[in-house]
Amino acid sequence: MKRISYLTLTAAMLTVAALAQPALAQMPVQPGMLGAETAPSASDAPIGPRDYIEVKVFQDPTLNTKITVSDDGRITMPLLGKVEVSGLTPADLETRIKTMLEAKYIKQADVTVTVLEAGSKPISVIGAVTRPGRIGITGGISLIQAITQAGGLASGYGRTLYVLRTAANGLTEQIAVDIDDLMVNGNPDLNLPLRPNDVINVPIDSQINIYVLGEVMHPGSVQFRRSQTPTLLQALAAAGGPTDRASKAVILKRVVNGAEKTFKYDFKKIIDGRQNDVVLLDGDRIVFRESFF
Numbered sequence: 001m002k003r004i005s006y007l008t009l010t011a012a013m014l015t016v017a018a019l020a021q022p023a024l025a026q027m028p029v030q031p032g033m034l035g036a037e038t039a040p041s042a043s044d045a046p047i048g049p050r051d052y053i054e055v056k057v058f059q060d061p062t063l064n065t066k067i068t069v070s071d072d073g074r075i076t077m078p079l080l081g082k083v084e085v086s087g088l089t090p091a092d093l094e095t096r097i098k099t100m101l102e103a104k105y106i107k108q109a110d111v112t113v114t115v116l117e118a119g120s121k122p123i124s125v126i127g128a129v130t131r132p133g134r135i136g137i138t139g140g141i142s143l144i145q146a147i148t149q150a151g152g153l154a155s156g157y158g159r160t161l162y163v164l165r166t167a168a169n170g171l172t173e174q175i176a177v178d179i180d181d182l183m184v185n186g187n188p189d190l191n192l193p194l195r196p197n198d199v200i201n202v203p204i205d206s207q208i209n210i211y212v213l214g215e216v217m218h219p220g221s222v223q224f225r226r227s228q229t230p231t232l233l234q235a236l237a238a239a240g241g242p243t244d245r246a247s248k249a250v251i252l253k254r255v256v257n258g259a260e261k262t263f264k265y266d267f268k269k270i271i272d273g274r275q276n277d278v279v280l281l282d283g284d285r286i287v288f289r290e291s292f293f
Contacts, residue, residue, distance in 0.1 A: 156204050205227050
């Protein structure tokens with residue numbers, strides 16, 4: 001078996017090095033699945049237009065009121081006049097009214113706010129967004145609008161989001177949406193109209209570890225984000241490329257259904273484009289053999 005020229009391989013590896021930058025070191029995070037998020041309770045849901053709410057002030061019952069939130073997200077209270085309430089949780093509104101009362105009228109006001117009837121239909125946005133939680137809707141709302149109302153995408157979001165909704169047969173259906181195609185390319189076909197009680201799950205992108213061993217410049221573990229779909233070529237580039245003692249034989253060891261399996265590849269054919277690059281999975285081990293000729 002002939003040795004592969006180190007300079008030739010180094011030049012080839014440089015062509016993929018930009019694609020093979022490992023992810024910054026961080027604690028591995030499991031993708032954000034629906035069951036991993038705690039659904040907001042009704043008392044945590046933001047108040048929305050047409051919600052019917054009750055406000056009680058312990059020190060002055062004449063200020064107690066039951067009122068429907070206007071379409072512009074306001075209520076009118078005795079003494080205080082118009083109060084912006086849309087988007088606030090009941091606890092947030094209690095604090096706002098308490099602050100307004102204590103500024104002019106009552107010292108140490110005790111205020112409680114209860115949503116008696118939800119006029120707006122909620123959808124939930126969970127996972128890698130700035131403000132996960134429920135969003136009250138009274139009319140139509142699109143997927144992009146819902147993400148925007150949740151504060152936009154947070155850092156570390158994955159490649160795909162999922163819209164989960166209850167179908168007519170009572171089963172939950174899952175609609176996968178490519179995030180970059182939606183948010184960057186603005187693909188209108190992916191900007192779905194949402195329905196009441198839809199759940200938008202934006203999974204957090206997890207880190208995966210690939211082990212590159214044997215005749216490479218920096219043997220050990222290299223990290224990628226799962227959404228990068230790392231390949232054998234990229235992992236070798238991240239490990240500094242092969243040494244000048246490396247042969248063209250590459251061994252991939254992978255656990256499949258609880259048992260380790262071994263796959264053999266010709267690295268030179270991958271470099272030359274005569275063999276497809278290999279997509280790697282978390283925990284894969286690549287062994288670059290030494291050439292003895």
